[in-house]
Amino acid sequence: MNGTEDETGSFLQDGGKKKQLKKESDVLQDFMFLLPFFWPKTKPRLQFLYVGVGLCLVVDRVLNILVPIQLGLITNILSKERATVPWKEIMIFAALRFLDSSGGISAIRRYLWQPLENFTYHEISTAAFNKIMTLSSDFHDEKHSGSLWQTVSRGRSIRHVVDSILFQIGPMIIDLVLAVSVLYYLFDAYMALITAAVFIFYLWSSSKILAKQKDKQRQLISAVEKEYDVLCESTSNWQTISYFNRVDYEKNHYSSAVKNHMNSSMTFTLWSNFESVAQSFLLIGGLTGACFLAAYQVSQGYKSVGSFVMLLSYWAQLSGPLRFFAHGFCNFALDMIDAEELIRLLRREPTVHDRPGAKDLVLNQGEIAFDNVDFSYDGRRTILKDVSFHVHPGETVALVGETGGGKSTILKLISRFYDPESGNVTIDGQDICSVTLDSLRANIGVVPQDPALFHDTILNNIKYANPLATDEEIYDACKAVSLHDKFLAFPDGYQTLVGERGVKLSGGELQRVAIARAIVRDPNIVLLDEATSSVDSNTEMQIQDSLGRLTAGRTTIIIAHRLSTVINADKIIVIDAGKIVEEGPHEDLLKRKGYYYRLWLHQSSLKPSIQSKTRGPRSTGPFSNEARPSGSSPRVGNGIDTVHQISVESDRGSESDDLDTDYEEYNRETNPITSKVFPHIDKESSRVSSLKPDAPEFIPQRLQRTEIPSTAVYGRNTVIKSAKDSVGHEHIGKENRREHAECDHELDANTQFSDAHTVPKRSNIEGTSSTTRLRVATVLGLQRVSNSSK
Template structure:
């Protein structure tokens, strides 16, 4: 064969060597990445026969072994006197052939390890490498045979191993297709309608409840420590919340089908994370990217310049005084300063902080504003701590972006640059050594972190259990002392401490084992690099400066690899927080203004319920075909059993919920057709348990109308009969009320709520048990404030204390979501229906009907008829005249007809009862 043809053949062989390992690695890496991102390991859980999988695994190990055997034969052949004929024909063949053999052995060995961990493997990443292997190995055999026939034992051995390797590759393809398990759970050809799990994967039924090993089951262990740790893990609320968050992420991943679709769900955060309308912040972000690239470049330049500096000093001390050693030192110092936190690090932080603050502010304020716009059905079932955590998740979304863009991506860039740099400067063996070290480090770290995950959960659970037990025993000291259980609490706490320390020891040992394994891998890798570098300095053309460059550069690789050990935990926590925030953003308000909604035009404040039905849950109806009309300025009272729907009627008027059927109108306007803000602007509410901010009394009352002056606040408090009480406080109106008004009594909170409603000056009043849980004297004061508030206003009153609503213009008795009776107090008393029964129970008298008398004859019991008899009325009049002096004169207000107000009459009746 001509020399040109010979050179071409050997160039082609060497090119194939390098191209083969590159193509196999890239294909397997990219195909596996696509498999993970598309979640095919989750969707294709068809369990193949274990015999076939195990056979494939052994065949892949066999392929890796053939490359190792070829490497041994080649290395032994180079030490023989006659040498290998193939090597003698090409000086560069030894390097390419050695790298090809070692790298192939590592790649297929790693492929076997990945397959070992894969319970549900997706086969096309493996199948593609097998087909590439068959094509390349057969091409190499043909090229080598076309150049020269084997002439030595080593040549024959090498060729025979290559032929065996081709046969094993072919066997892998045959096993995959020929021994394929085509048995399916269903005959349905539509893969979308097939079960993800085979029938044989489902747990087998067992008569023993504890024998199930399906999802969610636990295996009983012999260790009492393990049992206690598992118990603590199951009981710990924080771990349960973490597990729920992880399940939420996994559930949405499976619903979306792949990571790309899953990531699209977070596109809602893009306007908040990326400053869409701020060109200055966008420019800063671009500059941050240049800073990152500069850092990657300096990670190479600093070690390189150190080697240049050492080489210049070596040459200068060797007698070459023409070299300017100070220049190399100055350049090295410049590179070190540029890579320090005082230069590029400071510049990057200065550039990124405004962008980070923009993201945090935008996400936090948007989440908070979104929560406030959500409807009552959301807030009635909310958990405040979860909402606060979700709002704070805005920071986690920003941290996630920073972790991925500024830590994860630069880490892989550094590793890729390191591989290319070491290959170029120190030869392919050094690049191969670096790649093997990094791969081993990442693999071992992943395995050990997964192995210690359960130990970490147990440790956290026991640590929190110790704190909980200790706090509970100290907080319950009185109870423990009463029952003489001090020694029991001491033993319980000491047991919790021992369990905590036991799980802590196991977790710390697992962490130390992981750290030790990482250190061993890095040490072995450094040992190989030093051995190879020393050999090249002693027997090759490498300088001492390059050797120093190798040491410094190798030390810099530990940073990106160490970050990998915490990367997954950081990203997973950020994803869980982002998932909570995403769920919050996806929640939509159910009570919204219609596109053509107009302001409420209030004239007389007449309210009409027209065949209204409502239910919080479709399975249970709360209101059933409610119809009534409230005339302007009239007072309507709602009484009846608890849970009958009285408070729900008030919520519907204020439009916290929308009716399911029927209509609620104010002055002929459907409240669903008007703007929500204009509706609530005309409504004043005095709830049963007023909610106050942890602020001053003045600010709490002024909250109803922020533009109100101090004098208007004082007038409202005087009308609510609470001004004199406030002035007795040390700081009068500047007094802090505490969290939700904890520093105030129930009556004081009610009167402040009334003053707040008076200050608002609404046209419609909703009173929900405004005098609940207060004494009689306080009720007199509250009733005086209510009289002032409700005068000439359309009013709804929900009350269980019937004495407070006797003077209402109309009383509705609501039972099981229906109005069963309606009328004035006197009309309902004389009708002797449900209201009559409620009134008689509150007066502690027996109804006058014959059935009640025959069932419960009491000698001295008064009846309703007795109370209304002339003799009993004379007695009540005397008591009323005496009781009138117990309430302030302000409560004696008159109506136009000259009669006393409902408040006076109510007090009189209350006094007569007492």
């Protein structure tokens, strides 16, 4: 190196060398990291097998020398002037050849090796799986399933690493040293030199080609992963693809991924072939040189013909393994590349784990507290800011607020899917970060926003929550969520396979299965994340009792967008952009006229009662004594009663006047354009169910035509004595419009409390009735449905 001329070049070269060295040391480190997967530390029987394999390898090496020597012997005997048939030598040659063949010592070695390979496969597969299972949410949020499966399956090829070292690289090094020595002994130093030179040059060229191949292998791996990702993404999102009519796009997408894979594969194969050509060329060149030398010595009478034959045989014997040797190196390097991702995965540590000295959670009463909790998923965007609140034992607390505000994140922190960046989450005074994850999660039952099931039977899916649950308990849980009869009506009943992630069940059924799971689990703390958002109003009413039973006496946190479903919560916490902006009971929050009040107004604005200028008699919730399913608990939903919204709205009395006025103002502020330009559209379009404010109202025509029972009790202080339905209309919109004009007279303003339990717990509003036509229509519809379902 011309250091003075080319300082930069020197520096770069040195840098390059360092990089190269670092890479090699990385490979070594990786290999050392993987060693425990190969060595059966606690299994002496398997260790003994390693010894057996080692012995086979030694015998193999010896045979590699003996076979050509024996052939040389036979040739020498035959080349004598009065040659006899060398029976004995031939028999020995045949025996040696047999032992040296794939059916001889190799077969014994393979037999001994198989359990060792299985051991490694088992160790690596389970280590990878266990690691994936123990890694935290941050990993699972980021992971690409297709690539991950590929990583694990490719990484398993690491078991061939030892195979390469033990059966290709190691033996061949011994073979080469022996070959040079034997040839030196049988011929001379020149022959030994030629052989050594060929071998060294062969290995050097292989390593050069291999370096190129590594890059190609990485490209190939990434192309295969890409193909897999597209395959997994497209097949698992088939429905979305179909909805958006993007099947052709996906076909092309996949096709180009496959083409890319094939191109990378071609390039890789090209380099492999180039390696083979170069190596064959070298070997044949070396053999030719050795042959000339040997032939010369034989012709000069220095060596016997047998020596020449032995040389040919020896070269033939060596060239095969020599190729394998190069391949062994190549395979080793490529296997290590394959294993790079797996090693990264295995080295990754979960961000949420049991801390040293973590104790089991001791659950006394189930008090949950957040103290100044800050949280960010990625360290860049703060999701929760200084969140502090207390949930007293047995209380039901509702988290409400704008979507994306951080409500579900709070539940994730309680289940310790993530740890807070600062602040503490405690349960019964114990910081959940210092208790064991198992004991924490064993006490928590979650009904997630988007429940997913295993591709298994309904029964097994519910049993998954509690493997000790009896079939009877599962049936009871399903009865509680109004699914039992439905499941029995399925051709395969509870043995019905639910499809991948439960795709064969409807959204509402899925949610109810999730609730059934929670019931079967019987947890001490219940977290409900929009647990009934996909359930229709009627079913929701039916399962409120079950939710009530699930949450009764247990600390419960419930997330809801429909405020009407949580007005009876002990406390409502309003979250906006990661901060708690208000908290307190429903009425208190309404009185404050703050964020919650506006939210309530907004949702109420979606209800026709507020738009109605003509007020009818007051109505309360549709659960009457008659309408309530038998055996239902009077206070439903542990104070969370979907149907109370009707009661509250209707019971608001004079307050609703304020709300109406406020709504008008609010609507003008929030929707200035629609409220000015399309006042009628604005009001019409916001006509939706009072039970599901976020869903358009739908009152089946047949229900509108049906006679309403003369005395139907809908709530504590409302009795609808006679409610003849209006004439059926062609369209729901039309029906809704007409209801304004038709329903008022059908309601009797003389109301009475028939069921104290359906009154909102904190409703302090008494007195005059105020019921709107559409709400009544809804109530009538619900009543009809529940009557008909009885």
